Amino acid sequence: xxxxxxxxxxxxxxxxxxxxxxxxxxxxxxxxxxxxxxxxxxxxxxxxxxxxxxxxxxxxxxxxxxxxxxxxxxxxxxxxxxxxxxxxxxxxxxxxxxxxxxxxxxxxxxxxxxxxxxxxxxxxxxxxxxxxxxxxxxxxxxxxxxxxxxxxxxxxxxxxxxxxxxxxxxxxxxxxxxxxxxxxxxxxxxxxxxxxxxxxxxxxxxxxxxxxxxxxxxxxxxxxxxxxxxxxxxxxxxxxxxxxxxxxxxxxxxxxxxxxxxxxxxxxxxxxxxxxxxxxxxxxxxxxxxxxxxxxxxxxxxxxxxxxxxxxxxxxxxxxxxxxxxxxxxxxxxxxxxxxxxxxxxxxxxxxxxxxxxxxxxxxxxxxxxxxxxxxxxxxxxxxxxxxxxxxxxxxxxxxxxxxxxxxxxxxxxxxxxxxxxxxxxxxxxxxxxxxxxxxxxxxxxxxxxxxxxxxxxxxxxxxxxxxxxxxxxxxxxxxxxxxxxxxxxxxxxxxxxxxxxxxxxxxxxxxxxxxxxxxxxxxxxxxxxxxxxxxxxxxxxxxxxxxxxxxxxxxxxxxxxxxxxxxxxxxxxxxxxxxxxxxxxxxxxxxxxxxxxxxxxxxxxxxxxxxxxxxxxxxxxxxxxxxxxxxxxxxxxxxxxxxxxxxxxxxxxxxxxxxxxxxxxxxxxxxxxxxxxxxxxxxxxxxxxxxxxxxxxxxxxxxxxxxxxxxxxxxxxxxxxxxxxxxxxxxxxxxxxxxxxxxxxxxxxx
Ligand code: GLA
Numbered sequence: 001x002x003x004x005x006x007x008x009x010x011x012x013x014x015x016x017x018x019x020x021x022x023x024x025x026x027x028x029x030x031x032x033x034x035x036x037x038x039x040x041x042x043x044x045x046x047x048x049x050x051x052x053x054x055x056x057x058x059x060x061x062x063x064x065x066x067x068x069x070x071x072x073x074x075x076x077x078x079x080x081x082x083x084x085x086x087x088x089x090x091x092x093x094x095x096x097x098x099x100x101x102x103x104x105x106x107x108x109x110x111x112x113x114x115x116x117x118x119x120x121x122x123x124x125x126x127x128x129x130x131x132x133x134x135x136x137x138x139x140x141x142x143x144x145x146x147x148x149x150x151x152x153x154x155x156x157x158x159x160x161x162x163x164x165x166x167x168x169x170x171x172x173x174x175x176x177x178x179x180x181x182x183x184x185x186x187x188x189x190x191x192x193x194x195x196x197x198x199x200x201x202x203x204x205x206x207x208x209x210x211x212x213x214x215x216x217x218x219x220x221x222x223x224x225x226x227x228x229x230x231x232x233x234x235x236x237x238x239x240x241x242x243x244x245x246x247x248x249x250x251x252x253x254x255x256x257x258x259x260x261x262x263x264x265x266x267x268x269x270x271x272x273x274x275x276x277x278x279x280x281x282x283x284x285x286x287x288x289x290x291x292x293x294x295x296x297x298x299x300x301x302x303x304x305x306x307x308x309x310x311x312x313x314x315x316x317x318x319x320x321x322x323x324x325x326x327x328x329x330x331x332x333x334x335x336x337x338x339x340x341x342x343x344x345x346x347x348x349x350x351x352x353x354x355x356x357x358x359x360x361x362x363x364x365x366x367x368x369x370x371x372x373x374x375x376x377x378x379x380x381x382x383x384x385x386x387x388x389x390x391x392x393x394x395x396x397x398x399x400x401x402x403x404x405x406x407x408x409x410x411x412x413x414x415x416x417x418x419x420x421x422x423x424x425x426x427x428x429x430x431x432x433x434x435x436x437x438x439x440x441x442x443x444x445x446x447x448x449x450x451x452x453x454x455x456x457x458x459x460x461x462x463x464x465x466x467x468x469x470x471x472x473x474x475x476x477x478x479x480x481x482x483x484x485x486x487x488x489x490x491x492x493x494x495x496x497x498x499x500x501x502x503x504x505x506x507x508x509x510x511x512x513x514x515x516x517x518x519x520x521x522x523x524x525x526x527x528x529x530x531x532x533x534x535x536x537x538x539x540x541x542x543x544x545x546x547x548x549x550x551x552x553x554x555x556x557x558x559x560x561x562x563x564x565x566x567x568x569x570x571x572x573x574x575x576x577x578x579x580x581x582x583x584x585x586x587x588x589x590x591x592x593x594x595x596x597x598x599x600x601x602x603x604x605x606x607x608x609x610x611x612x613x614x615x616x617x618x619x620x621x622x623x624x625x626x627x628x629x630x631x632x633x634x635x636x637x638x639x640x641x642x643x644x645x646x647x648x649x650x651x652x653x654x655x656x657x658x659x660x661x662x663x664x665x666x667x668x669x670x671x672x673x674x675x676x677x678x679x680x681x682x683x684x685x686x687x688x689x690x691x692x693x694x695x696x697x698x699x700x701x702x703x704x705x706x707x708x709x710x711x712x713x714x715x716x717x718x719x720x721x722x723x724x725x726x727x728x729x730x731x732x733x734x735x736x737x738x739x740x741x742x743x744x745x746x747x748x749x750x751x
Contacts, residue, residue: 002153003127003174004031008042008062010069012078023078027064028122030155032174032181033057037321039174039181041093041157042067046077047121049157049170051091051206054181055267056323066208067091089288091206094159094170094185096120097199103292104236104284106185106201108299111164112193120159120168128154131173134184136313139527141534143274143561144316145173145182145340152176165191166306175340179332184316185296189306197304201280201296202273203317210285212269213259215326217251217583222571222604224248224552225583227666231259232291238282242300244469244505244522245276245549246556252279253587256293261325263661263705268329270320271295272587274341274557277526278302301508303519318557326586327705331658334589338656341557342564342592344537346544350651351565351622352383352429353644354496359572359598360628363390363397366411367419376629378426380637381644384496385423386431386624391416393443399466402438403445405484420492431496431544432488436481437529438467438502445480452477454521456509464503472528473521474512482532489540498567499533501549533562546594546622555584565592565622572598572626574609574617575691575740578672579665581620590676591655595621597643599632611636613742615643616687620654620674623647650685650746653678660705663689670694673734677706681724684713686745690736699735704728704747712751721750 005028012023028043029052040052040063052066067090076083087100095101097108098117109118130149134142154173160166169186183203189195210232216239217225230237239254241247252273258266271293273279278298285291295317304312318336322329338347355377357365365387374385392408393401401408407416420430439446439453441463446453453468455461461468470477488494510521517524537545545563547554551570559566566588569580577595584593595618600608618624629637654676663672670692677684684707707713707724714721715732722732727747736743 002033003155004033005029005125005127008064010064012069012075014070021078025069025075025078029062029064030125030157031063032153032155032172034174034176034179037174037179037181039172040066043122044075044077046075048090049093049120049122049159051093054205054269055321091290093204094120094168095204103286104282104294105199106204106294106296107168108199109164109166110196110198110303116198118161118164118166120161123158123160123167125155125157128156130154131182134313134316136186136311139313140531142313142315142527143530143558144184145274145318145336147173147175147340150176151340164195165189165193166195175336178336179321180336181319182316183319185314186311187306187314188311189308192308194308195306197306197312199296199299199302200304200312200314201294201299202314203271203296203319204292204294205269205319207256207291207293210289210291211259212256212283212291213261214283215255215257215586217253217586219248221248221550221553222569223576224555224569224580225251226579227583227586232256232283232285234285236282236284238280240278240280240298240300242278242298244278244508244525245501245554246279247504248550248553252281252295252556254281254283254293254295255326255329255586256283256291257326263327264325266323266325268322268326270322270329270333270587272318272333272557273315274318274561275315275526276529276554276556276558278522297523301519302522304523305516305520315558327660330586330661333587334659337557337560338589338591342560344564345541346564350648350655351544352496353381353647354384354386354431354624355382355629356386356388356498356596356624356626358388359603359626363395365390367413370419371422372630373628374423374426374428377625378428380629380640382428382625382629382640384429384431386433386496386498388433388498389435389500391432400440400442402435402440402467403443403470403481405434405481405488407488416488417492420494424493429495430493431498432494433498433500434485435500435502436485436532437470437472439470440467451511454505454508454510454525456507457511459507462506464506467503469503469505471510471512471521471525472532473510473524474528478528478532482535485536486539489543495542496544496546497536498546498548499563501554503550530558530562537562548594552580552584555588560588560592565594567594568621571604572596573602573605573607574614574689575607576605577617578689578691581617582661582665582672585659585661590620590659591622593621595619596624596626598625599627607740609740610738610742611639613689613740615639615646616742616744617689619647619650620687623651646744650676653683653685658706662702662705665691671700673702675705681706681708681711682749684747686747687742688734688736688744689740689742690738691740693737693739693741698737699733701731702734703731707747708749711749713747714750716746716748
């Protein structure tokens with residue numbers, strides 16, 4: 001168990017072009033095992049770090065035969081002239097550019113002579129109990145998963161490029177009770193000369209075959225993380241972001257799954273990058289029908305100057321293995337993120353039921369309007385009012401005032417402390433919206449500090465939503481913005497922040513960084529965002545932070561390190577949300593998904609759905625309202641206390657239980673269904689959403705999942721008592737009447 005190392009000697013004996021080869025090669029073996037998975041590597045006598053195996057747990061055998069010792073000249077040491085075929089065919093743990101491996105590499109440099117090749121060889125290794133934090137000198141915070149000494153073990157293999165004077169520390173952590181391995185890489189310049197890093201990916205896995213489907217989460221604004229699945233084929237299939245954030249368009253998640261893998265069966269290798277900026281993930285089917293998978297910071301437009309004794313830490317890749325299909329892969333991600341990534345006081349707590357005024361009022365609100373919403377909301381059991389965009393500077397539309405984080409007094413007559421205390425008097429908490437990374441051209445901040453916007457001096461600066469992005473590589477900018485935020489936070493009892501980010505980066509240049517470091521801005525910007533979020537969450541640990549980016553453009557694990565919840569999408573339509581929440585659930589837990597009941601016709605798609613369905617769909621998330629509660633139909637208003645009671649009752653199950661996807665709108669667009677089952681299988685919540693009604697035999701037979709076959713469950717709504725075995729094998733009959741209708745069933749184990 002844990003991490004083992006040892007040596008083995010392999011005999012090489014075969015004819016090669018008629019020349020008999022007899023030799024021995026000493027290998028250093030590394031193995032990471034827990035009860036269910038094994039990851040194995042070997043170092044050759046020449047110091048190449050090769051990949052042997054990743055997958056279901058193996059026996060205590062010597063796995064070096066997987067390196068195909070007998071099938072081709074194994075090592076350049078023995079057959080020097082075959083170096084090229086060795087380099088281009090072997091499974092490498094961290095492939096380098098320019099030395100004969102023509103597949104995608106993880107590491108590439110530019111030295112002072114203009115040379116880009118690099119050659120990393122094993123130098124040393126060390127093993128530690130637990131999981132050391134990911135650090136880089138001069139950087140305050142790099143998000144990563146964490147684990148105690150009895151929860152994980154970490155192997156660090158130090159590779160060296162003696163010619164360039166660099167070392168790369170490859171970290172591998174294996175979790176004891178989860179099928180998870182995390183990987184990261186840290187480069188240190190020990191040489192005399194400056195080196196430019198032109199790519200530093202975080203992980204590579206070379207698979208023996210190419211019989212996989214690649215699953216990715218793609219989309220656009222208001223339809224984030226829509227699942228796509230396609231078989232691998234020769235060549236390179238990738239997803240990435242070069243927008244400065246993880247993006248609406250692609251999520252830093254990929255799964256390689258066996259062709260027949262479904263929710264319960266088949267192999268699934270999930271990869272998720274703990275990073276909020278430009279990423280790159282690619283599966284490449286090679287000439288030998290192997291697959292090379294790589295993931296890391298997008299090398300596109302990346303360059304990092306590493307001076308003597310400086311270091312660069314590439315963020316973490318989380319790798320999850322399941323041989324029980326996609327369902328177990330997702331539940332492993334959920335457990336990992338709930339217990340080893342998300343932090344803070346709200347991590348394990350039920351979040352307050354909030355009402356957000358964005359779709360209720362947009363920019364047209366004032367103190368009286370907010371108080372009238374809060375009054376009505378508090379009577380219905382809503383616990384927090386969130387004041388969204390438009391409370392600062394002179395902001396009446398999205399064309400001004402970002403960066404002016406002081407109260408728009410004409411709108412909020414009586415000031416913010418007064419509004420907050422009025423809301424508090426109603427027994428409600430108060431939350432507020434910020435977009436701290438942005439500046440409007442029409443703002444005091446921009447007037448005083450135009451040089452603080454990301455820009456290329458002399459070029460036109462692109463506006464998007466009439467705003468610019470602040471240069472967060474500059475600590476002075478961050479300090480200034482944070483100073484303004486602190487004034488707001490210190491003056492009133494604010495218990496929640498929605499941190500938004502509403503545009504992507506263009507003309508990526510900094511008036512602060514020297515010319516030699518301009519291309520570092522993409523990454524330094526992200527590190528700057530982390531720095532400020534880290535300060536905010538440290539100084540105000542009681543504040544519930546919700547991330548947001550034009551909806552769900554920054555729904556990634558790095559953001560979860562700071563905020564236990566993220567706004568999933570600006571599309572609040574219950575039916576649209578089914579696919580969005582399904583895709584998101586592939587690797588992110590329901591406890592992290594911001595989900596609200598909004599008014600109809602839905603503002604994004606114009607669809608009208610029953611209020612009850614909107615509630616049932618929002619229950620798979622943090623739950624709240626985004627509507628003008630004073631204006632909605634009386635029947636909807638009257639339904640709110642019941643919905644809130646349902647939330648209070650079932651949220652602990654949704655937040656901490658195991659999620660089972662049952663319906664799959666991607667395959668059958670007529671319905672969706674899912675379950676949350678308590679870890680001890682004592683209770684479960686089943687939800688069914690009928691997208692399109694059907695006549696004649698309107699009910700569907702649905703097999704439940706995740707129950708204990710030996711237990712008997714009582715279905716509360718019908719009083720029926722059925723064994724878990726029957727519920728899972730024969731299923732239940734579920735039907736609702738009408739399009740877009742829903743039903744929930746609560747199951748309690750009685751025997
Ligand atoms: C983004 C968010 C919305 C809302 C607006 C305000 O689009 O996703 O929820 O906060 O900004 O401008």
